[in-house]
Every structure is written in C-alpha cells, then in structure tokens.
Amino acid sequence: MKNLIAEYNTLVNAGTVTDDAAQKAALPEFERIRAALAAPVKRGFFRKAPTPPKGLYLWGGVGRGKSMLTDFFVSHVTVPARRVHFHAFMQEIHASMHEARKRGVDDAIAPVAADIAASVRLLAFDEMQITDITDAMIVGRLFEALFAAGVLVVTTSNRVPDDLYKDGLNRQLFLPFISLLKEHMVVWELSSPTDYRQDRLAGSPTYFTPLGSDASAQMNSVWKDFTGGDTAPLDLLVNGRTVTLSQYRSGVGRANFFDLCAKPLGPADFLVIANACKVLMIDDIPMLSRSNFNEAKRFVTLIDTLYEAQVRLICSAAAKPEMLYLEGEGTFEFERTASRLREMQSEDWAS
Numbered sequence: 235m236k237n238l239i240a241e242y243n244t245l246v247n248a249g250t251v252t253d254d255a256a257q258k259a260a261l262p263e264f265e266r267i268r269a270a271l272a273a274p275v276k277r278g279f280f281r282k283a284p285t286p287p288k289g290l291y292l293w294g295g296v297g298r299g300k301s302m303l304t305d306f307f308v309s310h311v312t313v314p315a316r317r318v319h320f321h322a323f324m325q326e327i328h329a330s331m332h333e334a335r336k337r338g339v340d341d342a343i344a345p346v347a348a349d350i351a352a353s354v355r356l357l358a359f360d361e362m363q364i365t366d367i368t369d370a371m372i373v374g375r376l377f378e379a380l381f382a383a384g385v386l387v388v389t390t391s392n393r394v395p396d397d398l399y400k401d402g403l404n405r406q407l408f409l410p411f412i413s414l415l416k417e418h419m420v421v422w423e424l425s426s427p428t429d430y431r432q433d434r435l436a437g438s439p440t441y442f443t444p445l446g447s448d449a450s451a452q453m454n455s456v457w458k459d460f461t462g463g464d465t466a467p468l469d470l471l472v473n474g475r476t477v478t479l480s481q482y483r484s485g486v487g488r489a490n491f492f493d494l495c496a497k498p499l500g501p502a503d504f505l506v507i508a509n510a511c512k513v514l515m516i517d518d519i520p521m522l523s524r525s526n527f528n529e530a531k532r533f534v535t536l537i538d539t540l541y542e543a544q545v546r547l548i549c550s551a552a553a554k555p556e557m558l559y560l561e562g563e564g565t566f567e568f569e570r571t572a573s574r575l576r577e578m579q580s581e582d583w584a585s
Contacts (some may be wrong), residue, residue, distance in 0.1 A: 495536065538571070
C-alpha cells in the first residue's frame with residue numbers, strides 16, 4: 235500500500251479532508267508505527283523477539299484533528315488493534331479486575347493485562363485523561379505489563395503528559411506512569427491553529443426549535459458532519475452503575491433528553507459524561523413544568539455540569555430557552571439555565 239502521507243494527500247485531493255500542515259507534520263510518526271507493525275516478524279531459535287517501536291502520545295487543543303488522524307492510522311494497520319475511548323477502557327479494566335478477584339486471584343492486574351496482550355498488538359485510545367484516584371493507582375502497573383508484553387499504544391489527549399492527573403490526590407505515586415509513557419511513546423504536539431469542530435459550527439445554529447421533522451433533520455445533518463455516520467454506544471461506569479450514551483464517536487456524543495433526564499441520574503453521572511464529550515447533542519428537550527419537575531431538575535444539573543466543563547452543546551427543543559419553563563416550582567431557578575443555554579449557543583463558546 236501507499237504510505238500514510240500519500241494516502242492523506244489522496245484524501246486532500248479528493249476534498250475529503252482539509253490540507254493541514256500540523257496534521258501532515260504528525261503523519262511520519264504514524265507511518266513509522268504502521269510500517270513497523272506491517273514488517274514480517276522473523277523468528278528463530280536463537281533470535282530474540284524484535285523490540286516493538288515506540289508508540290505515540292498525540293496531544294493538542296480540542297478539534298485539531300487528533301481523533302481523525304488516529305482513526306485514519308488505525309484503518310490502515312494490518313495487526314489486531316482496538317480503538318477505544320480511554321475512559322471506557324478504564325471502566326472495562328475495573329470490571330475485569332473485579333471478576334479476577336472473584337476467582338481468588340491475588341494480583342488482578344496481571345491476568346487482565348495478559349488477556350489484552352493476547353488479543354491485540356495495538357491499543358489506540360481517544361482522550362487520555364486521569365481524573366480518578368483509582369485509575370491513577372492502576373495505570374502504572376497496567377501499562378508496564380502491556381508494554382512488557384509488546385503491546386503498542388497510540389493515544390490522543392488534550393494535555394501534555396506532565397499535566398495528567400494534575401493536582402490529583404497522592405499524585406507523587408502517579409509520576410512513574412508519566413515517566414513510563416515518555417519511555418515507551420513519542421510525545422507529539424498537534425499545534426494546528428484551526429479548531430475544526432468550531433469551524434464546522436461557525437455561522438450555523440446549534441439550538442433547533444420547535445420540535446419536528448425539520449429540527450430532527452438539522453440535528454441529523456450536524457451529527458453526520460461530525461461523525462460521518464459511523465458511531466457506536468459508549469458505556470460509562472459510574473459508582474458501579476452503567477450510563478450509556480446511545481451514540482458516540484471521537485469526543486462527540488448524542489442522546490435523547492429522556493435518556494439523560496428521565497432516568498435516575500445525578501451530578502456524578504453528568505460529570506462523567508462531560509469528561510467523555512467535547513460536544514454533546516441532546517434531542518427532543520420538551521416543555522418543562524410541575525408535571526415533569528424531576529426531569530427539569532436533572533436538566534438544570536446537566537446544563538450546569540456541561541457549562542462548567544465547557545462542553546459544546548447542540549440540541550433540539552420544544553421552545554426557545556426562555557420559554558421552556560413557564561409555570562410551576564423551579565421557574566425562577568431556571569432563569570439561570572436559560573441564560574446559560576443562550577450563552578452556549580454563541581460561536582466562541584468553549585473556544
């Protein structure tokens with residue numbers, strides 16, 4: 235096959251992607267890994283297993299094309315690989331370790347890492363970030379075992395490795411993991427000046443009302459533009475419970491109002507969703523009143539959480555923000571929510 239740089243140029247010439255100098259500068263790192271993985275492994279009685287190439291830690295601002303490049307890279311590798319959101323991966327690790335402990339295993343990390351290494355040669359993560367102390371205490375030994383087994387890791391992140399788990403509890407115990415990443419991965423900043431997510435929305439509405447076929451069509455159009463239509467559910471584990479976003483891809487999530495606000499979800503659930511998404515699309519926000527007071531309260535909490543996390547919000551609703559909640563207990567408190575909904579529609583929101 236042609237190398238990744240040539241393949242990228244083909245997409246540029248076809249108008250599928252925008253020619254971006256910062257993205258092209260990162261492509262040799264991806265090509266280095268792809269070529270090493272594609273090379274035949276020569277085995278012999280006296281021959282040592284080849285040293286795997288260094289992986290890649292690609293970091294930079296939101297919307298610069300990190301996820302797109304990683305998807306592009308993974309689609310061209312020929313070895314067993316897995317592409318997964320880092321938060322979802324860590325939730326799977328916790329669940330697998332729990333099962334291992336039920337079998338009486340003393341060191342639950344070892345069998346979990348061995349199972350992963352037996353199934354893939356490449357792990358590609360989206361949005362590596364560490365915000366939970368339990369994750370912080372696990373990742374060092376987990377990744378040490380994966381690297382020792384020859385698993386190669388490529389990940390995106392919004393922050394440089396030295397800022398992972400910044401100001402976290404007992405962070406000094408986490409620092410060896412940062413050194414481990416630097417030892418086994420090339421750290422590369424994707425410093426494109428263009429925020430493609432914001433550019434997609436520049437001059438376009440992000441709040442569609444009233445509800446109906448037109449609003450649905452506009453939401454579907456935005457969703458297709460962001461994701462190309464290739465999506466999957468994202469399961470997020472929160473305090474032993476699973477919260478599912480019905481549609482997700484590369485930091486962009488989508489869910490119905492009732493899936494988020496008619497279920498017994500709370501601040502912890504919404505915070506995990508906000509951490510997983512840079513853009514969240516919410517369909518079918520209804521009129522709010524005393525008849526759906528509990529849903530309205532959850533919606534207020536959800537918007538507050540998204541606002542504080544600076545998540546880009548796109549939604550369809552029964553009415554304009556100021557007209558959503560006109561009667562019943564909570565109308566006064568909703569004025570702040572309406573104001574925030576208005577502010578979150580501005581083009582420079584979360585820029």
